[in-house]
Amino acid sequence: MCGIAGIIVHNGAPGTISVEILARMAGALRHRGPDGTGIYVDDRAGLVHTRLSIIDLAGGAQPIHNEDGTLWIVYNGEVFNYPELRESLLSRGHRFYTSTDTEVILHLYEDKGPDCLVELNGQFAIAIWDAKRNTLFLARDRIGIRPLHYHVGGGCIRFASEIKALFQDPFVPRRIDPRALDQIFTFWSTLPGRTFFQGIEELLPGHFLLASEGGVRIGKYWELPIVPPEERLNLADEEIRERCTELLFDAVRIRLRADVPVGCYVSGGLDSSLIAAMVQGRFDNRLKTFGIGFQEATFDEERYQERMVNHLGTEHTRIRAGNAEIGRGFDEVVRCCETPVLRTAPVPMYFLSGIVRESGFKVVLTGEGADEFFGGYDIFRETLVRWFWSRDPTSRLRPLLIEKLYPYLFGDPRLRETLRAFFANGIDDPGDRFFSHRIRWENTARIKTFFGGAIRTAVRGYDALEELAAMLPVGFHSADPLARAQYLEIVTFLSKYLLSSQGDRVAMGHSVEIRLPYLDYRLMEFLSRLPTRHKVFGLTEKTLLKKIGQDLVPDEILSRSKHPYRAPIRESLLPEGDPTPAVLSAEAIRDAGLFDGVKVEGLLRKMRSVPRASEVDGMALSGILSAQIVHQAFVAARPPADALSAELFVDLRAGMSRGA
Amino acid sequence: MKPLEMVRTFMVENFLFGDDGTLREDTQFLENGIIDSTGVLELVGYLEKTFGIRVEDGEIAPDNLNSLKNICGYLERKLGAPKPA
Numbered sequence: 001m002c003g004i005a006g007i008i009v010h011n012g013a014p015g016t017i018s019v020e021i022l023a024r025m026a027g028a029l030r031h032r033g034p035d036g037t038g039i040y041v042d043d044r045a046g047l048v049h050t051r052l053s054i055i056d057l058a059g060g061a062q063p064i065h066n067e068d069g070t071l072w073i074v075y076n077g078e079v080f081n082y083p084e085l086r087e088s089l090l091s092r093g094h095r096f097y098t099s100t101d102t103e104v105i106l107h108l109y110e111d112k113g114p115d116c117l118v119e120l121n122g123q124f125a126i127a128i129w130d131a132k133r134n135t136l137f138l139a140r141d142r143i144g145i146r147p148l149h150y151h152v153g154g155g156c157i158r159f160a161s162e163i164k165a166l167f168q169d170p171f172v173p174r175r176i177d178p179r180a181l182d183q184i185f186t187f188w189s190t191l192p193g194r195t196f197f198q199g200i201e202e203l204l205p206g207h208f209l210l211a212s213e214g215g216v217r218i219g220k221y222w223e224l225p226i227v228p229p230e231e232r233l234n235l236a237d238e239e240i241r242e243r244c245t246e247l248l249f250d251a252v253r254i255r256l257r258a259d260v261p262v263g264c265y266v267s268g269g270l271d272s273s274l275i276a277a278m279v280q281g282r283f284d285n286r287l288k289t290f291g292i293g294f295q296e297a298t299f300d301e302e303r304y305q306e307r308m309v310n311h312l313g314t315e316h317t318r319i320r321a322g323n324a325e326i327g328r329g330f331d332e333v334v335r336c337c338e339t340p341v342l343r344t345a346p347v348p349m350y351f352l353s354g355i356v357r358e359s360g361f362k363v364v365l366t367g368e369g370a371d372e373f374f375g376g377y378d379i380f381r382e383t384l385v386r387w388f389w390s391r392d393p394t395s396r397l398r399p400l401l402i403e404k405l406y407p408y409l410f411g412d413p414r415l416r417e418t419l420r421a422f423f424a425n426g427i428d429d430p431g432d433r434f435f436s437h438r439i440r441w442e443n444t445a446r447i448k449t450f451f452g453g454a455i456r457t458a459v460r461g462y463d464a465l466e467e468l469a470a471m472l473p474v475g476f477h478s479a480d481p482l483a484r485a486q487y488l489e490i491v492t493f494l495s496k497y498l499l500s501s502q503g504d505r506v507a508m509g510h511s512v513e514i515r516l517p518y519l520d521y522r523l524m525e526f527l528s529r530l531p532t533r534h535k536v537f538g539l540t541e542k543t544l545l546k547k548i549g550q551d552l553v554p555d556e557i558l559s560r561s562k563h564p565y566r567a568p569i570r571e572s573l574l575p576e577g578d579p580t581p582a583v584l585s586a587e588a589i590r591d592a593g594l595f596d597g598v599k600v601e602g603l604l605r606k607m608r609s610v611p612r613a614s615e616v617d618g619m620a621l622s623g624i625l626s627a628q629i630v631h632q633a634f635v636a637a638r639p640p641a642d643a644l645s646a647e648l649f650v651d652l653r654a655g656m657s658r659g660a
Numbered sequence: 661m662k663p664l665e666m667v668r669t670f671m672v673e674n675f676l677f678g679d680d681g682t683l684r685e686d687t688q689f690l691e692n693g694i695i696d697s698t699g700v701l702e703l704v705g706y707l708e709k710t711f712g713i714r715v716e717d718g719e720i721a722p723d724n725l726n727s728l729k730n731i732c733g734y735l736e737r738k739l740g741a742p743k744p745a
Contacts, residue, residue: 409697417721418700421690446693449679599677606674614698 003029004074005048005160008136010211012155014043022046024168027641038648045129049074060100070132073106077124077146080254117221135212142222144205144495157211164639178458186445189496196339225528226475251520263288263364268304271367277552289314295322321348326572336509337501340627342619344567350506357510369518373527374545375535383436383485390430436485447620569618583628592631685729
């Protein structure tokens with residue numbers, strides 16, 4: 001796991017690449033790879049690599065080249081099936097000078113070009129420079145576990161794992177994109193391919209990019225499968241359970257490949273518990289596990305976590321995230337995420353990776369992705385219940401299912417009618433392509449009321465839902481309600497928020513690599529071919545995963561009600577008696593020009609006075625504060641970075657000799 | 661100030677954060693995203709305190725509270741009705 005960056009002159013005068021800028025790009029990515037730095041430069045290309053050494057500790061420094069030195073690679077991630085791929089490359093006559101997965105990718109690309117990507121099983125962002133053809137190849141894993149951003153302009157393409165590295169080049173503009181803010185204040189994240197900044201794009205998951213003299217071309221090598229009901233697997237339940245269990249075991253097995261020890265996150269929920277149980281049971285009986293607890297009981301799942309680690313007998317480290325600490329960590333975490341966030345939940349994840357690192361670990365397995373693919377989220381059951389309700393909108397009984405689904409919301413009998421009216425929204429239009437998510441998005445979009453005049457003007461007439469609609473694949477429209485809901489959840493929330501702000505960024509902030517067995521593409525493809533009943537059946541979620549867990553996880557964990565991972569907002573960001581954060585002062589709000597100062601003041605006053613802050617006000621506070629932090633850290637000033645000197649410096653500029 | 665104006669001021673300050681251009685007498689709170697379930701309780705608390713009434717659980721329903729007009733109608737019925745002995 002590492003950081004990568006680079007500048008390629010694909011269509012302009014050669015000889016203009018600054019080694020000083022490359023060194024600063026490396027500095028901006030040091031947290032992703034504190035174990036070493038590599039820089040390559042020729043007359044048209046500069047490549048940067050900061051290394052977190054996990055495989056071939058002694059010999060894996062990058063950039064790595066092919067036999068004749070015409071192809072150079074920098075790469076962030078892991079290809080877990082590399083030993084098998086290496087065998088077949090050796091038999092085809094390729095020679096290797098390291099034992100890394102990096103070199104395997106390079107030779108595979110040499111043989112097959114972009115088609116090599118379908119053979120890779122892993123989580124990666126790749127950059128390969130073909131010095132003979134003057135072509136840059138970028139690629140990203142299927143679901144977007146590893147980040148990759150780029151900027152095209154002035155005949156150059158600049159790319160980097162994180163945007164702060166791109167901003168080291170003064171040529172790259174640092175401007176907030178009003179439409180991106182609109183998207184975040186609707187979906188919790190920007191739409192696929194977009195970032196918070198104008199002109200900075202994100203390479204889509206499952207895609208590659210080729211930049212050459214002819215221009216920049218983007219291609220797709222994988223897409224999230226949407227399988228119509230009539231084409232789904234028609235197998236006995238037991239056979240499905242067996243096949244899925246083996247796939248999951250294999251996904252875990254290859255994710256333990258590393259030359260350093262691998263730990264596990266355990267939250268107390270089924271998903272991470274099952275992964276830990278699989279590792280402990282079959283592969284590593286001295287497993288080390290890590291988990292978080294919260295100060296506030298509503299957010300806490302310590303009891304289940306305790307139960308699970310006792311069951312496993314692992315050596316477990318738990319940290320407790322207090323409200324005030326979450327508040328203090330927020331600024332630093334937003335700088336890691338490089339985007340506004342509507343929740344404080346990334347902060348405890350950042351603390352957790354800190355403990356992992358302190359314990360001497362660099363790699364952990366996590367349970368992320370199970371909810372999306374096995375059908376775990378409340379919104380999926382909600383969609384099916386509302387769908388059922390929509391077929392008889394006057395029924396008095398059908399809406400009662402919503403109450404059963406959200407007992408904690410309906411716990412206050414005074415809210416019954418209001419909540420019922422809330423969930424009835426849209427049931428007269430079951431054909432709506434956003435039937436599953438519209439209520440949530442429109443509820444979130446209420447916080448756009450805080451936009452300042454300039455942002456309002458810039459997004460006038462813009463409809464983020466329409467932009468998303470235009471991106472939907474053909475198969476989406478004929479899919480069943482659950483498959484549609486899963487698709488929307490995955491492309492907007494999993495890839496763009498969970499894997500980034502609660503995943504890669506906050507783990508790499510402490511130089512920790514997360515590995516996600518549930519997002520093995522074989523498993524994603526298998527699950528997309530299953531009938532709905534294996535995911536949601538009646539009001540029961542994750543039916544298949546619970547069956548798989550039966551022999552491995554205690555009943556208490558299997559049968560507990562779902563506990564969404566959250567962290568407190570108001571108590572953390574506006575603790576009683578503390579002054580308001582400086583970035584929320586009237587002057588700071590005015591200077592950034594994003595929000596309406598009078599309204600923000602009103603929100604702060606209200607948040608400090610009401611006994612219980614509403615969900616929406618909490619999202620507004622988190623979103624406004626984090627947007628202000630991003631503005632201050634990335635727009636008002638260039639994010640700081642030291643110029644790193646490279647241990648591996650390859651200089652192939654005309655008139656220069658190769659360095660060591 | 662009339663009840664309508666008082667409730668209106670409360671809504672604008674607490675849910676629209678000063679933005680009073682969008683709130684008409686018949687604007688539906690839920691459908692227009694002005695209020696959510698926590699907000700309903702804030703509104704109930706305000707009505708109880710300001711008008712000295714007790715809002716019964718069964719009365720917390722869109723018919724009574726989902727627009728300025730509905731609230732005024734509800735307040736009239738409530739304040740005009742003889743108090744139970």
